[in-house]
Amino acid sequence: xxxxxxxxxxxxxLERAVARFDDGSATCAQIRYHLGFEDEAxxxxxxxSRLVLAVAExxxxxxxxxxxxxxxxxxxxEFSLVHDDIEDGDRLRRGRETVWSRFGVxxxxxxxxxxxxxxxxxxxxxTVTRPADRTVAMTRALHEAHLAMCGGQARDIAFETQTxxxxxxxxxxxxxxxxxxFGAACELGALCAGxxxxxxRAYRHLGRAYGLAFQIEDDVLGTWGDxxxxxxPSGSDLAxxxxxxxxxxxxxxxxxxxxxxxxxxxxRGAALDPPAVxxxxxxxxxxxxxxxxxxxxxxxLDDADAVAATFGIDRSGAVRAFFQRALRRIA
Numbered sequence: 530x531x532x533x534x535x536x537x538x539x540x541x542x543l544e545r546a547v548a549r550f551d552d553g554s555a556t557c558a559q560i561r562y563h564l565g566f567e568d569e570a571x572x573x574x575x576x577x578s579r580l581v582l583a584v585a586e587x588x589x590x591x592x593x594x595x596x597x598x599x600x601x602x603x604x605x606x607e608f609s610l611v612h613d614d615i616e617d618g619d620r621l622r623r624g625r626e627t628v629w630s631r632f633g634v635x636x637x638x639x640x641x642x643x644x645x646x647x648x649x650x651x652x653x654x655x656t657v658t659r660p661a662d663r664t665v666a667m668t669r670a671l672h673e674a675h676l677a678m679c680g681g682q683a684r685d686i687a688f689e690t691q692t693x694x695x696x697x698x699x700x701x702x703x704x705x706x707x708x709x710x711f712g713a714a715c716e717l718g719a720l721c722a723g724x725x726x727x728x729x730r731a732y733r734h735l736g737r738a739y740g741l742a743f744q745i746e747d748d749v750l751g752t753w754g755d756x757x758x759x760x761x762p763s764g765s766d767l768a769x770x771x772x773x774x775x776x777x778x779x780x781x782x783x784x785x786x787x788x789x790x791x792x793x794x795x796x797r798g799a800a801l802d803p804p805a806v807x808x809x810x811x812x813x814x815x816x817x818x819x820x821x822x823x824x825x826x827x828x829x830l831d832d833a834d835a836v837a838a839t840f841g842i843d844r845s846g847a848v849r850a851f852f853q854r855a856l857r858r859i860a
Contacts, residue, residue: 536575536579538592538593538596539575539578539579539582539596539599539600539603540572540575542596542597542599542600543564543566543578543600543603543604544566546597546600546604546647546650546651547560547561547564547566547604547647549650549654550643550646550647550650555632555636556636556639556640556643557643559628559632559636559637559640560640560643560644560647562628562631563607563610563611563627563628563640563644564607565623568625570624571623571624571625572623573603573606573607573610573623574855575603576743576855577602577603577606577710577711577714578599578600578602578603578714579599579851580602580711580714580715580718580736580848580851581595581598581599581602581714581715581717581718581721582595582596582599582718583718583847583848583851584714584715584717584718584719584722584732584843584848585718585719585721585722586722586847587718587722587842587843587844587845587847587848588718588719588722588723588724588728589722589723590718590721590722590723591722593657594657594659594721594722595718595721595722596655596656596657597651597652597655597656597657597721598652598655598667598671598717598718598720598721599714599717599718600648600651600652600655601648601649601651601652601671601717602648602671602710602713602714602717604644604645604647604648604651605644605645605648605671605674605675605678605710606710607644608641608642608644608645608648609641609678609682609710610622611627611628611629611637611640611641611644612637612638612641613682614627614628614629614630614637615627615629615634615637615638615641616682616686617769618769619765628640628641645675648671649668649671652664652667652668652671653668659721663720663721666720666726666729667717667720667721670713670716670717670720670729670733671713671717673709673713674709674710674712674713675710677704677705677709678705678706678709678710679705680705681701681702681703681704681705681706681707681709682705682706684698684701684702684705684706685702685706685771685772688702688771688772689769689770689771690798691772692795692796692798693780694772694777694780695777695781696777696778696781698772698777699772699774699777700741703740703741703744703745703774704737704740704741706744707740707741707743707744707747708736708737708738708739708740708741708743708744709737709740710740711736711737711739711740711743712733712734712735712736712737712740713733713736714736715732715733715735715736715848716729716730716732716733716736718732719732719842728840728842731836731839731840731842732842732843732848734836734840735833735836735837735842735843735848735849738829738830738832738833738836739829739830739833739852741826741829742826742827742829742830742833742852742856743826743855743856744774745774745822745823745825745826745829746822746823746826746856748766748773748774748775748822749774749775749819749822749823749826751764751765751766751767751771751773752764752766752767752773752775752810752813752819753810753819764806764807764809764810767801767805767806767809767810768800768801768802768803768806769800769801770794770795770798770799770800770801772795774822774825775813775818775819775821775822776791776795776809776813776818778818778821778822778825779791779812779813779816779818780792780795782816785816786812787811787812787813787815787816788812788816790808790809790812791809791812791813794808794809826856830849830852830853830856833849833852834849837849
């Protein structure tokens with residue numbers, strides 16, 4: 530019989546965190562459905578929670594003591610996905626119906642709200658006793674990331690009606706919507722291992738750099754990814770007229786026929802039909818937008834290296850190696 534792995538322990542901890550607040554209502558079943566507890570193939574990659582554990586281990590912490598904050602970070606992420614799917618009208622995630630699509634919008638909103646509450650309770654009412662000031666610092670870090678995520682999502686929604694989005698606008702959106710929670714994951718991992726506030730903030734900077742790289746890569750997958758990998762139709766981001774990094778980069782470039790094809794499609798302010806999606810992808814290919822996006826993601830990873838060197842964190846390189854492995858989805 531094999532010994533439990535860190536992933537096994539994390540999944541068990543996530544199930545316990547949800548089960549502690551199971552009141553027998555439909556909401557808990559919907560949460561379990563979304564988290565993939567009954568279908569391992571439909572679970573997420575748990576990157577953010579695994580990142581908490583990786584930083585805690587790098588800082589010499591007890592892995593068991595990091596499980597509660599790891600669960601809190603993962604559940605906040607999953608809550609955001611439930612609501613994102615409603616806001617974006619997405620009916621598929623991880624190759625099956627989203628919560629709102631299967632159970633209705635009202636249930637989707639309610640299940641997302643419940644997940645949000647469970648996340649903070651997992652942190653506050655966990656299985657490990659820690660100093661009160663440390664729990665307050667961890668809770669604040671998670672709330673700050675949560676607020677930044679809402680701001681990033683607001684920018685992303687506003688982009689849907691805009692005819693031009695700058696690279697700075699894009700980075701502000703991605704910095705909130707995606708990078709903030711990766712930063713919090715690193716910060717919580719350091720805090721639960723007993724690192725100083727200054728050292729924990731340095732890890733937050735490291736995580737944010739990775740989060741930006743992750744979002745850019747996710748944008749590439751949203752345009753060129755295999756539906757079998759992404760769980761969504763190919764070109765789905767373009768069909769919804771989302772201002773992804775490849776699109777923002779292309780429209781910001783010098784005048785050309787390919788650039789004008791993309792700019793004109795987005796200027797109409799409406800969803801793109803299949804021929805328009807195909808024309809936009811062909812134009813992005815002609816401009817080299819995919820290569821530019823991958824280069825930008827690599828630059829963010831270089832920033833992570835610079836942060837580690839400046840602040841003397843992640844000295845073994847294990848956390849950044851985790852980043853590199855997670856970013857091989859489109860290698």
